[in-house]
Amino acid sequence: MKKILKWVGLAVLVLGAMWAAVFFIKSNSKSAITYETHKPFISSIEKKTVATGKVIPEDEVAIKPQITGIIDKIFVEEGAPIKAGDLIAVIKVVPNEQSLNQAQGRVRNAELALNNAKIEYDRNKTLYDKGVVSNQDFINQKLTYEQAEQELKNARADYQIIRRGSIGGSSAANTDIRATVSGTILEIPVKEGDQVIQSNNFNDGTTIASIADLSKMIFEGKVDEGEVGKLKLGMPLKISLGAIEDQEFDADLKFIAPKGVEESGAVQFKIEGDVEVGGDFMIRAGYSANASLVLEKKDSILVIQEALLQFDKETDKPYVEVATGEQEFERRDIEIGISDGVNVEIVSGLEKTDEIKQWNKTEPIKKGLEDDENADEDA
Template identity: 85%
Template structure:
């Protein structure tokens, strides 16, 4: 009985060893790996950057009043085309009570002074006609009389300006708000009944309307400090607008800011470019836009797909593997130039006849384990 159990146990061990060896061979057996190759080729490479920003009018004029008051009537709307001199709005003057009272008092004082001077003038004129006083004395009285008349005119004019907004009484000079340039009304930030303040040395004044020529637009954007050194005035730009699909507008770089501004840890430099506006498209002020700039361009150079490159772990220098026989490869160091993210320039190390190894993707480890488990289940 013991001999039988002994032989049975030995058989089980042998069978288990054979099964384990079979499973190990099946789970670790792989087909031979074959690598594809690619030859270098001649192509053009452009290294580009994209600046984000917006399209705005080249010149935007703000119309401000010459006198304070209340908006009585607005005659135009936002988006209307205007010519220089077109009436936009009318202001109704609401005089300051204190200033009005002071002006009225100045008129009264001027009238009193004039009456007194006139009495003296008339009395001395009679004496002058009789030859009692000299010409010089009479001329001095004549000057005082004329000055008193002029002072009364000035006081009445100031009173009229404070009361109605114009010395002539028609109030057309200051209360009629007119366009100073031709273009399109971009914005009218006030409404009828709003109070406005005149423009002076201490206050910019209330903006009645803003006007710009939408046929003269510029791109305004920002670029990173790592790329601004490669830009030059006069470089061509390609402007794409979010509001107009499948269309690019030509532009020319005209301004690069001499000082950068830090934003989110990166220094950004403002740039501007003149946009060539086509008559078939209406570009509205404030459209978001992207500008594509060619930083570097090389034509007819030897290139390979950038995915074929490998980098040494110690020196970080690029290299490729070149075919020397049937699925046999050798390492070859290369010198690379500019890249557009897809292809990279080969400065030295390869020629057009070389066949460069394409690195295959590694199969996921998890997938291999699952296949081994399925095979073991089938064997069981």
């Protein structure tokens, strides 16, 4: 009887061990992760790019003096509206000593020449009245006398311009700096007492003020060479400004640079677009801006979430895993089209009824392991 009980107990132990082994094997054969699946769906995709840049006036005019001197008085401030012809500043002329001396010498020479021409004219007139000198000789002498008079007038006028900045002491011609266009004063880079240089063939001259019409603004930015080939003149732009939140301005692409510039190892092309300024917004010159351009758009196409894609390590071709049963999946190669970074177009390889594995889901942390990690952090 004891032997029977002994063998029965041994059999129970063996059966228990076998059952435990089978349970362990079956438990380990099941996946620790339950994968979610998603179906393709119909949607629209816009492929966009963003160009960074700034908003500047379409036309900006630099006001420069026509005479060298010192700023005597400034009558406007930056940001003030101005009309064409309004007085901006007055220049006090500081004549060059050498030029002034030369002008004085020219006046003296013209006076001497005029005195000599007058003597000859008076003598020839007396002889002409007596019939000794021919009519042609008298006319020539009279012309010489009149030319000497005109030369003296010119010399005196040049002397006045060098000395005072204008003929007869009137400062309206050169020393008064006036606006040539209407708009807003953007900048006055000089102050009273600064010396300024006139604009000539060899020098741009000193800028006294810059004026622009802030109602006519353009976006100026740059795009990468990989995207410039997809741009076309007239494309719509959406302009967002860093200084004005939650507001977009419409613009039309009007210029694409024919030549790129290399910056940080990448070739960039300048673009410009006319910005439609409206409403009560004050857009200032130089605001940083971003322009959103739609490079490609497709409506009512089959798409999936881009996060569901996988790529072959050797061929770099895309594929997904499609459900064939309960937590059972098979690989399926697909062909994709455009993407907006969230969804991607499916050209071929999938149907709307396919269940696609969300492959990158991670296993949840077990409660016991989580408690041990928390205990380690507390320690």
